[in-house]
Amino acid sequence: MNTATPAHALAVTLHYAEPPSFSIWEMVLLALLIVLSLVGFFARFDRVLRNIFTARKDPDFHIAPVGRRIWDFFWEVLCQAKVIKERPLPGLAHAFVFWGFLAFALVSLNHFASGFGLGFLDSDGPIGSLIDGFYFWFAAVFALLVAVSIAGLFVRRFFVRPIWLGKKVSYESGVIAFLIFALMVTYLAAFTIPSTSPMARGLWWAHALCILIFLPLIPHTKHLHLVLSPITIFLSRGEFSHIPPLEGDEDFGLVTGKDVTQLVALQAYSCVECGRCSEHCPATNTGKVLNPKEIILGVRGYLNDLGPRSEEPLLGKYNSQEAAFQCTTCGSCEYQCPVGIEHLPIIIGLRRGAVNTGAWEDDHGTKLFLALERNGNALGMSATERDKFIKKQELPIFDGSQEYCLWLGCMGAYDPQGREIIASFAKVMNYLGTSFGVLKKEKCTGDPVRRLGNDLVFQQLAEQNLEIMKQQKVTKIVTICPHCVRTIAKDWKDYGASPEVEHHSEFMARYQDKLPKTNGPEIVYHDPCYLGRYRGSYDQPREVLARSGKVIDPPRARERSFCCGAGGGLAFLGEESGERISHVRAKELAATGASIVGAACPFCNTMFRDALAATSDAPPQLLDIAQITAQSIANATTTPSNGAQNA
Amino acid sequence: MKIIVAIKQVPVRDSNLRIDASGHWIDEDDLSYEINEPDAYALEEALQLKEKHGGEVVALLAGPERGSQTIREALAKGADRAIHIECDDLASLDTLGIANRLAAAIKDEKADLILTGLQSDDLGLGQTGVVLAELLGIPHATIIMQVEAASGSIKVKRELEDGWFQHVEMPLPALLTIQSGISKLRYATLMGIKKAKTKEVRRVSAGDLPQAAAATVTIERVYLPEKKKETQLIDGSPKEAAAKLVEKLKFEVRVI
Ligand code: SF4
Numbered sequence: 001m002n003t004a005t006p007a008h009a010l011a012v013t014l015h016y017a018e019p020p021s022f023s024i025w026e027m028v029l030l031a032l033l034i035v036l037s038l039v040g041f042f043a044r045f046d047r048v049l050r051n052i053f054t055a056r057k058d059p060d061f062h063i064a065p066v067g068r069r070i071w072d073f074f075w076e077v078l079c080q081a082k083v084i085k086e087r088p089l090p091g092l093a094h095a096f097v098f099w100g101f102l103a104f105a106l107v108s109l110n111h112f113a114s115g116f117g118l119g120f121l122d123s124d125g126p127i128g129s130l131i132d133g134f135y136f137w138f139a140a141v142f143a144l145l146v147a148v149s150i151a152g153l154f155v156r157r158f159f160v161r162p163i164w165l166g167k168k169v170s171y172e173s174g175v176i177a178f179l180i181f182a183l184m185v186t187y188l189a190a191f192t193i194p195s196t197s198p199m200a201r202g203l204w205w206a207h208a209l210c211i212l213i214f215l216p217l218i219p220h221t222k223h224l225h226l227v228l229s230p231i232t233i234f235l236s237r238g239e240f241s242h243i244p245p246l247e248g249d250e251d252f253g254l255v256t257g258k259d260v261t262q263l264v265a266l267q268a269y270s271c272v273e274c275g276r277c278s279e280h281c282p283a284t285n286t287g288k289v290l291n292p293k294e295i296i297l298g299v300r301g302y303l304n305d306l307g308p309r310s311e312e313p314l315l316g317k318y319n320s321q322e323a324a325f326q327c328t329t330c331g332s333c334e335y336q337c338p339v340g341i342e343h344l345p346i347i348i349g350l351r352r353g354a355v356n357t358g359a360w361e362d363d364h365g366t367k368l369f370l371a372l373e374r375n376g377n378a379l380g381m382s383a384t385e386r387d388k389f390i391k392k393q394e395l396p397i398f399d400g401s402q403e404y405c406l407w408l409g410c411m412g413a414y415d416p417q418g419r420e421i422i423a424s425f426a427k428v429m430n431y432l433g434t435s436f437g438v439l440k441k442e443k444c445t446g447d448p449v450r451r452l453g454n455d456l457v458f459q460q461l462a463e464q465n466l467e468i469m470k471q472q473k474v475t476k477i478v479t480i481c482p483h484c485v486r487t488i489a490k491d492w493k494d495y496g497a498s499p500e501v502e503h504h505s506e507f508m509a510r511y512q513d514k515l516p517k518t519n520g521p522e523i524v525y526h527d528p529c530y531l532g533r534y535r536g537s538y539d540q541p542r543e544v545l546a547r548s549g550k551v552i553d554p555p556r557a558r559e560r561s562f563c564c565g566a567g568g569g570l571a572f573l574g575e576e577s578g579e580r581i582s583h584v585r586a587k588e589l590a591a592t593g594a595s596i597v598g599a600a601c602p603f604c605n606t607m608f609r610d611a612l613a614a615t616s617d618a619p620p621q622l623l624d625i626a627q628i629t630a631q632s633i634a635n636a637t638t639t640p641s642n643g644a645q646n647a
Numbered sequence: 648m649k650i651i652v653a654i655k656q657v658p659v660r661d662s663n664l665r666i667d668a669s670g671h672w673i674d675e676d677d678l679s680y681e682i683n684e685p686d687a688y689a690l691e692e693a694l695q696l697k698e699k700h701g702g703e704v705v706a707l708l709a710g711p712e713r714g715s716q717t718i719r720e721a722l723a724k725g726a727d728r729a730i731h732i733e734c735d736d737l738a739s740l741d742t743l744g745i746a747n748r749l750a751a752a753i754k755d756e757k758a759d760l761i762l763t764g765l766q767s768d769d770l771g772l773g774q775t776g777v778v779l780a781e782l783l784g785i786p787h788a789t790i791i792m793q794v795e796a797a798s799g800s801i802k803v804k805r806e807l808e809d810g811w812f813q814h815v816e817m818p819l820p821a822l823l824t825i826q827s828g829i830s831k832l833r834y835a836t837l838m839g840i841k842k843a844k845t846k847e848v849r850r851v852s853a854g855d856l857p858q859a860a861a862a863t864v865t866i867e868r869v870y871l872p873e874k875k876k877e878t879q880l881i882d883g884s885p886k887e888a889a890a891k892l893v894e895k896l897k898f899e900v901r902v903i
């Protein structure tokens with residue numbers, strides 16, 4: 001309880017002023033309002049909790065490794081690292097609001113306690129004592145930062161209005177921003193008056209009301225993320241684009257509410273509608289129906305209306321099938337989301353639900369599935385074409401004696417450009433003196449069907465390939481295709497132990513000192529989604545390219561790289577609606593002025609081949625990093641004075 | 648409408664075929680098998696008719712144990728049940744022998760419609776369906792592009808030579824042999840495969856069926872096509888060469 005003497009108040013006017021005491025009527029009123037506010041909060045929050053807890057359990061959720069979870073919590077929640085990194089200014093403003101809330105927790109608790117005469121912080125305490133006068137000042141600094149930040153965010157949302165926040169102006173966001181601002185102002189204003197002033201009582205009540213009104217607004221607005229997102233981040237699957245196993249005979253992916261898992265429900269309720277996912281989505285950016293934020297909100301809408309036990313299909317009123325099949329699985333959304341929402345398990349889950357039950361009818365898709373069933377490759381070519389290519393290139397056949405198995409993949413085996421990449425990479429391997437061989441028989445790794453949600457064909461392909469691996473005693477694979485790398489390294493694991501696998505950029509980077517070093521032209525490097533975001537290999541391809549030229553980055557590079565449009569099986573689904581993703585990216589790459597576009601994925605390569613020609617009169621040359629390296633080697637070996645010192 | 652679809656299992660396209668020691672058939676070790684392509688279209692047609700008019704689709708297959716894989720796929724795509732005539736001697740039978748077995752296995756089924764593929768990808772005789780119809784004493788039509796069912800009868804479109812078609816109306820029950828590529832095949836789904844596990848497969852042992860008379864047609868020799876290179880170089884000025892080429896294409900090769 002505060003018993004400030006007038007003398008003191010006059011001597012140090014700048015201290016936090018609280019009413020010296022409260023009448024019994026005030027206490028009753030306060031208690032009533034608190035109960036009302038809490039009832040308002042729980043009435044709505046209870047349904048959210050029930051929708052989360054009654055959802056199906058995630059079949060493969062493990063709390064371990066806890067260390068990783070604690071780190072994510074510390075880094076992404078407490079430090080707000082991702083929020084700040086990806087949108088520095090608003091991110092910092094958000095961080096201040098967040099840290100301010102943490103700092104205020106104690107002050108707010110004390111605020112209500114003091115209303116019942118139970119205050120435990122003494123605002124009159126000496127400035128030096130930790131939990132007293134000092135704490136009020138400490139909180140005041142934050143109050144100032146929060147007030148400035150929230151005002152800034154308010155201006156951004158209502159006047160600058162970035163399109164990613166949505167076309168509709170959210171008035172409730174305005175109300176909440178106002179409440180937070182008022183909360184801070186009422187707190188700061190109390191420093192300018194003596195405790196005995198009647199104003200102190202007014203401010204005290206205003207401050208309390210701000211909190212009591214705020215609380216019931218949380219559960220049905222995006223501010224639910226205040227409560228849920230720290231949990232969502234702590235409980236995230238922790239693996240990029242994780243595709244959970246199907247459980248039992250009735251699980252076909254996300255078909256109805258019954259298939260929604262607890263993690264999916266938790267994530268759906270955590271979305272803060274910031275639009276970071278949409279801002280970076282290649283589909284949303286080129287006028288497709290798909291908007292990753294809407295997918296998440298669609299699931300939330302479904303849960304709100306029908307709950308997790310409903311047998312209504314998830315695709316239909318709440319989410320569109322068309323949208324789900326426009327996703328390139330580039331993973332920008334999942335990478336960007338500040339509250340730990342994992343879009344890909346949801347989008348791929350919806351596709352699985354549609355494909356595994358036969359609900360998805362698409363001529364191109366059916367053709368792809370039948371080609372993979374019958375021919376074992378996505379291009380629907382005869383396996384003899386592959387044999388011919390191997391013979392023509394005189395590629396050695398893998399017999400267990402060589403160190404590496406060079407995996408061709410569909411593109412490397414059948415696509416003309418892909419074949420050139422293989423031929424070049426074989427030259428590099430020969431130059432480095434690495435022993436390798438190619439398999440006599442190889443099926444598609446199953447990447448396109450895995451991402452399109454066809455578990456039947458994927459399982460067949462994975463099992464057939466794993467059988468070949470076992471027969472041929474393959475232990476180490478190197479391949480030119482990041483999609484193959486991902487599928488072999490992660491997705492095959494559902495059906496057996498798969499060999500070690502490496503992308504050719506990673507392989508070449510390990511031997512970079514042995515590659516010739518020349519001062520070549522400028523090369524703009526495009527990060528393939530499946531090598532970058534999926535695998536974190538950003539530096540290796542750049543290091544390899546740096547041996548042959550000057551590597552430059554396009555405006556969107558590394559984690560923020562913009563998809564070529566081929567992933568997620570979309571390379572096989574025919575014409576896109578809206579603008580072509582590959583054209584947007586090709587223009588961006590060409591605009592850097594580099595004379596060479598360096599690619600590291602045969603799918604990117606085939607997309608850009610057409611896109612560069614279509615969007616530019618004098619397009620830069622398009623080459624895979626293996627082709628660039630093979631060229632440098634060829635140059636160096638024909639001019640020995642140059643090559644000898646490096647080789 | 649009760650529809651029976653006779654399907655055959657054949658080596659997958661692009662298989663590396665080797666002749667077996669006897670020289671009468673191919674070496675079946677290491678081969679993978681799949682549904683005969685025209686039969687896949689017959690099955691698709693049956694499923695579409697069922698979707699339109701209701702009823703039941705029964706898959707019928709004669710062949711060794713490995714045939715159950717193809718049966719499972721047919722069930723996964725939507726066939727309601729299957730009949731598997733288990734036999735290891737297909738290669739030694741002639742068309743009449745096979746058709747006899749098929750007819751015996753389904754004579755009590757009283758199907759309204761029997762569909763087969765136009766021909767098989769391995770032997771390509773194109774007769775099994777026709778002989779089966781004769782044995783069952785029902786009318787048949789071949790090389791069918793389109794089927795429209797009315798009550799008690801069907802209208803079909805047959806492919807003739809040279810882009811000509813014939814439209815025929817025929818009573819039920821009947822047998823049709825279906826042309827490849829007439830519709831879009833559906834893809835097999837995980838749900839279909841799981842459901843297929845619970846569907847009925849009636850297994851009939853070939854020994855329990857009436858024995859067919861000795862084959863009247865037997866395979867003498869199986870051999871790979873011999874490669875001959877007959878490249879002709881046409882010389883002369885481009886104009887003359889083109890004229891000669893047209894001549895050859897018209898009268899020697901007769902393709903234009
Ligand atoms: S994975 Fe890429 S294409 Fe798919 S929704 Fe996310 S950002 Fe869009």
Ligand code: SF4
Binds near residue numbers: 273274276
């Ligand atoms: S899903 Fe994540 S990134 Fe997208 S709007 Fe919601 S919170 Fe923002």
